Amino acid sequence: MPVVTFQKGGETFTAEVPDNANLVVRAGIKKFPWPHLRYGCGMGKCAKCACRVLDGAAHLPPPNWKEDKQLGARLAQGYRLVCQIWLTHDVALAQDDAPLPPAGGS
Numbered sequence: 695m696p697v698v699t700f701q702k703g704g705e706t707f708t709a710e711v712p713d714n715a716n717l718v719v720r721a722g723i724k725k726f727p728w729p730h731l732r733y734g735c736g737m738g739k740c741a742k743c744a745c746r747v748l749d750g751a752a753h754l755p756p757p758n759w760k761e762d763k764q765l766g767a768r769l770a771q772g773y774r775l776v777c778q779i780w781l782t783h784d785v786a787l788a789q790d791d792a793p794l795p796p797a798g799g800s
Protein backbone atom coordinates (compact mmCIF):
# COMPACT_ATOMS: atom_id res chain seq x y z
CA MET A 695 0.00 0.00 0.00
CA PRO A 696 1.35 3.43 -0.91
CA VAL A 697 2.73 5.68 1.78
CA VAL A 698 1.84 9.33 1.26
CA THR A 699 3.89 12.14 2.75
CA PHE A 700 2.01 15.43 2.61
CA GLN A 701 3.51 18.81 3.47
CA LYS A 702 1.49 21.93 4.09
CA GLY A 703 1.83 25.02 6.23
CA GLY A 704 5.22 23.96 7.57
CA GLU A 705 3.91 20.60 8.78
CA THR A 706 4.43 17.12 7.38
CA PHE A 707 1.80 14.40 7.58
CA THR A 708 2.43 10.78 6.62
CA ALA A 709 0.04 7.86 6.26
CA GLU A 710 -0.47 4.66 4.34
CA VAL A 711 -3.37 4.64 1.88
CA PRO A 712 -5.02 1.76 -0.02
CA ASP A 713 -3.81 0.89 -3.51
CA ASN A 714 -5.42 3.08 -6.17
CA ALA A 715 -6.41 5.67 -3.57
CA ASN A 716 -7.40 9.12 -4.76
CA LEU A 717 -6.54 11.72 -2.15
CA VAL A 718 -9.42 14.06 -2.99
CA VAL A 719 -11.93 11.21 -2.77
CA ARG A 720 -10.40 10.26 0.58
CA ALA A 721 -10.56 13.84 1.85
CA GLY A 722 -14.22 13.91 0.79
CA ILE A 723 -14.95 11.06 3.17
CA LYS A 724 -12.78 12.62 5.87
CA LYS A 725 -9.82 10.28 5.60
CA PHE A 726 -6.17 11.25 5.35
CA PRO A 727 -5.05 13.73 4.06
CA TRP A 728 -8.25 15.39 5.32
CA PRO A 729 -8.46 18.02 6.83
CA HIS A 730 -5.15 19.28 5.48
CA LEU A 731 -5.68 18.81 1.75
CA ARG A 732 -7.36 21.74 -0.01
CA TYR A 733 -9.62 20.65 -2.86
CA GLY A 734 -12.69 21.78 -4.70
CA CYS A 735 -14.44 20.24 -7.68
CA GLY A 736 -12.80 16.82 -7.68
CA MET A 737 -13.06 16.88 -11.47
CA GLY A 738 -9.90 18.65 -12.67
CA LYS A 739 -11.63 21.98 -13.19
CA CYS A 740 -10.61 24.25 -10.29
CA ALA A 741 -6.92 23.52 -9.58
CA LYS A 742 -7.53 23.91 -5.83
CA CYS A 743 -6.05 20.45 -5.24
CA ALA A 744 -2.77 21.25 -7.02
CA CYS A 745 0.29 19.89 -5.23
CA ARG A 746 3.97 19.76 -6.06
CA VAL A 747 5.33 16.25 -6.30
CA LEU A 748 8.49 16.12 -4.20
CA ASP A 749 9.19 12.42 -4.67
CA GLY A 750 7.62 9.54 -6.56
CA ALA A 751 6.74 11.40 -9.76
CA ALA A 752 8.19 8.59 -11.87
CA HIS A 753 5.45 6.26 -10.63
CA LEU A 754 2.58 8.61 -11.47
CA PRO A 755 0.64 8.37 -14.72
CA PRO A 756 1.28 11.09 -17.29
CA PRO A 757 -0.80 14.26 -16.80
CA ASN A 758 -4.19 14.10 -18.47
CA TRP A 759 -5.75 16.89 -20.55
CA LYS A 760 -7.39 18.47 -17.53
CA GLU A 761 -4.04 18.83 -15.81
CA ASP A 762 -2.57 20.24 -19.01
CA LYS A 763 -5.34 22.81 -19.16
CA GLN A 764 -5.34 23.81 -15.48
CA LEU A 765 -1.62 23.70 -14.77
CA GLY A 766 0.05 24.58 -18.06
CA ALA A 767 3.72 25.42 -17.51
CA ARG A 768 3.40 24.49 -13.83
CA LEU A 769 3.43 20.83 -14.82
CA ALA A 770 7.11 21.31 -15.61
CA GLN A 771 7.57 22.71 -12.09
CA GLY A 772 6.26 19.45 -10.65
CA TYR A 773 2.66 20.40 -9.96
CA ARG A 774 -0.13 17.85 -10.42
CA LEU A 775 -3.87 17.82 -9.73
CA VAL A 776 -4.22 15.16 -7.08
CA CYS A 777 -7.92 14.70 -7.87
CA GLN A 778 -6.77 13.24 -11.20
CA ILE A 779 -4.33 10.72 -9.72
CA TRP A 780 -4.91 7.25 -8.31
CA LEU A 781 -1.89 6.21 -6.29
CA THR A 782 -0.13 2.91 -6.67
CA HIS A 783 3.28 3.84 -5.22
CA ASP A 784 4.75 5.96 -2.43
CA VAL A 785 4.61 9.67 -3.09
CA ALA A 786 5.65 12.89 -1.36
CA LEU A 787 3.54 15.97 -2.01
CA ALA A 788 3.54 19.60 -0.94
CA GLN A 789 0.57 21.92 -1.23
CA ASP A 790 1.09 25.68 -1.31
CA ASP A 791 -0.70 27.71 1.34
CA ALA A 792 -2.62 29.63 -1.33
CA PRO A 793 -4.41 27.94 -4.22
CA LEU A 794 -3.00 28.29 -7.72
CA PRO A 795 -5.06 30.27 -10.17
CA PRO A 796 -6.13 28.20 -13.16
CA ALA A 797 -3.64 28.49 -16.01
CA GLY A 798 -5.95 27.94 -18.91
CA GLY A 799 -9.08 29.96 -18.22
CA SER A 800 -12.41 28.19 -18.01
Ligand code: FES
Nearest residue numbers: 734735736741777
Ligand atom coordinates in the same frame (compact mmCIF):
# COMPACT_ATOMS: atom_id res chain seq x y z
S1 FES B 1 -10.30 19.43 -6.90
FE1 FES B 1 -10.74 20.77 -8.55
S2 FES B 1 -9.09 20.38 -9.91
FE2 FES B 1 -8.75 18.94 -8.32
